Each structure stands twice: as structure tokens, then as C-alpha cells.
Amino acid sequence: MSSDWRVVTVEDIAAPYPTALATGPFGSAISSKYFVNSGVPVIRGSNLSAKISTRLIDDGLVFLSPEKAEEFQRSMVKRGDLVFTCWGTIKLWTELVARLATAAPQIKPQKPWPQHWLNNTIGRAGFNLNPTASYRDDRLGVEVYIHHAESKKMYQTLLAQRTSIEQALGFDLDWQELPDAHACRIATWRQDSPIEDEAQWGAYLDWFVQRIVKMNAVFRPVIQALA
Known part of the structure; x- marks a missing residue:
């Protein structure tokens, strides 16, 4: 490996707050009855691209009300977060x-x-x-x-x-x-x-x-x- 590179783990680059490493839920695990026309977007598998150059596919986004989204606060994506998919x-x-x-x-x-x-x-x-x-x-x-x-x-x-x-x-x-x-x-x-x-x-x-x-x-x- 070149000296310009170093090996790190996810824990090394995670933010220091307790919920920095969060999982799910998959968007499909949230019942569609809670989807509304605007509000907090839900990132589902179909919104993630296999292309490194494409960060997010915003076609077909669904939304939750701010109140409902609070129930999934631990899985909120914040600016600068890394999103890993399957x-x-x-x-x-x-x-x-x-x-x-x-x-x-x-x-x-x-x-x-x-x-x-x-x-x-x-x-x-x-x-x-x-x-x-x-x-x-x-x-x-x-x-x-x-x-x-x-x-x-x-x-x-x-x-x-x-x-x-x-x-x-x-x-x-x-x-x-x-x-x-x-x-x-x-x-x-x-x-x-x-x-x-x-x-x-x-x-x-x-x-x-x-x-x-x-x-x-x-x-x-x-x-x-x-x-």
C-alpha cells in the first residue's frame, strides 16, 4: 500500500456523539400510511445509487411529517454523515x-x-x-x-x-x-x-x-x- 494511504475503520471516522453509528430502518419498514406530500424525506434503497459520483437519486422521494420522523431520530442522516447501503x-x-x-x-x-x-x-x-x-x-x-x-x-x-x-x-x-x-x-x-x-x-x-x-x-x- 502506498505511504499516501492509511487504513481506518468506520469507528475511526465516526462523529464522537453516541448515535454516530446508526442503522436503518429501511424505508420499506415504515408503513406507507405515514407518507405525506412534504416534510422529512425518507431515504430508501431506490434513492441510493451504485455510482460513486451520484450521491442521491431524488426521484420518487417519500416524506414523513416532522412529528412522525421524531420517532426515528436515531436514524436521522445529518450533514457530513456517511450512508452505507447493502x-x-x-x-x-x-x-x-x-x-x-x-x-x-x-x-x-x-x-x-x-x-x-x-x-x-x-x-x-x-x-x-x-x-x-x-x-x-x-x-x-x-x-x-x-x-x-x-x-x-x-x-x-x-x-x-x-x-x-x-x-x-x-x-x-x-x-x-x-x-x-x-x-x-x-x-x-x-x-x-x-x-x-x-x-x-x-x-x-x-x-x-x-x-x-x-x-x-x-x-x-x-x-x-x-x-
């Missing part, structure tokens, strides 16, 4: 899209973004079948994410079919109504799966493809038939 997931999602194009061309996820999930449709507005990756929990997931106008009704209708759905899948699901949010989630998890361990990515991608293909085959006709 850079590793861009590569992971890019490889997953390529793997699906070969193994399951009927499944066409959207363009990968630096966020903890990959958008993927499942044949009906208000529903997604998204792979997810959590750095904090060392956990991968595939979830049916329900953000329909009548999400709670749709969730309950699916929940009534839980036994037949899980029998068709061959594995159990984590059913989350999320009573304090508009959306609902039905997920399968792969625990003890740190994203940093790229030596395991082959196994991770195999798992993602298997679960996405199976859940797409089982859930798609059921979701399309919902009244």
Missing part, C-alpha cells in the same frame, strides 16, 4: 437474476437495487414474491409480500388455506399479519446464512431458486383466484 446485495441479486433466467425463465424479477430485497411480481397487483437478505440476522428469505388495498382480507383468505398451501409446498411458512402495518407477509427462511460468506453463495442461490420456483407455482394460481 452493496453486497447488488451482486447477490444480480447473480440470482442470472440464475433464474436459466433455471426458471418464466420468473422475471425487476432490476436489482442496493436494498435487502429483490422485487419480483407474482401475477397480480398488490402482491410480490420477493427474495430477501438480512445482514443483521444472517438470514435469507423468500416472502409473499401483500400490499394490496385489502391486504388484511387477502391475508386471511390465504391463511384459511394454510394447510393445503404448506402441503403443496412441502415446507412450513412463517405467517405474519403485521397488525401495526398495512402490509402482510408469508415467508420461508434460511437461517445462519451470512451474506458476507461468498463461498456459500452457490448454496444460497440454489436455495433461492428452489424456493422461488416452488412458491411461484403454488401461490400464483391461489392469489389470482382471490376474490
Whole structure:
């Protein structure tokens, strides 16, 4: 390494106050019912660019009222702060899209973004079948994410079919109504799966493809038939 360079850690360059190193929440973790037309902007994955020269993509910003934003004060970004996003997931999602194009061309996820999930449709507005990756929990997931106008009704209708759905899948699901949010989630998890361990990515991608293909085959006709 050149003598003009020196090695530092995040702690070395963090501001001295106690909350200088903060995490999240992801913008998607804040219910859309709190979004307003103006106020305090929420930085989501789609507002962060993979290009070093682009600091922030301001198209599609959403806002919270100042009062609501106070609830997330520890995660406020201040002038001069460094914002780190899930850079590793861009590569992971890019490889997953390529793997699906070969193994399951009927499944066409959207363009990968630096966020903890990959958008993927499942044949009906208000529903997604998204792979997810959590750095904090060392956990991968595939979830049916329900953000329909009548999400709670749709969730309950699916929940009534839980036994037949899980029998068709061959594995159990984590059913989350999320009573304090508009959306609902039905997920399968792969625990003890740190994203940093790229030596395991082959196994991770195999798992993602298997679960996405199976859940797409089982859930798609059921979701399309919902009244």
C-alpha cells in the first residue's frame, strides 16, 4: 500500500456523539400510511445509487411529517454523515437474476437495487414474491409480500388455506399479519446464512431458486383466484 494511504475503520471516522453509528430502518419498514406530500424525506434503497459520483437519486422521494420522523431520530442522516447501503446485495441479486433466467425463465424479477430485497411480481397487483437478505440476522428469505388495498382480507383468505398451501409446498411458512402495518407477509427462511460468506453463495442461490420456483407455482394460481 502506498505511504499516501492509511487504513481506518468506520469507528475511526465516526462523529464522537453516541448515535454516530446508526442503522436503518429501511424505508420499506415504515408503513406507507405515514407518507405525506412534504416534510422529512425518507431515504430508501431506490434513492441510493451504485455510482460513486451520484450521491442521491431524488426521484420518487417519500416524506414523513416532522412529528412522525421524531420517532426515528436515531436514524436521522445529518450533514457530513456517511450512508452505507447493502452493496453486497447488488451482486447477490444480480447473480440470482442470472440464475433464474436459466433455471426458471418464466420468473422475471425487476432490476436489482442496493436494498435487502429483490422485487419480483407474482401475477397480480398488490402482491410480490420477493427474495430477501438480512445482514443483521444472517438470514435469507423468500416472502409473499401483500400490499394490496385489502391486504388484511387477502391475508386471511390465504391463511384459511394454510394447510393445503404448506402441503403443496412441502415446507412450513412463517405467517405474519403485521397488525401495526398495512402490509402482510408469508415467508420461508434460511437461517445462519451470512451474506458476507461468498463461498456459500452457490448454496444460497440454489436455495433461492428452489424456493422461488416452488412458491411461484403454488401461490400464483391461489392469489389470482382471490376474490
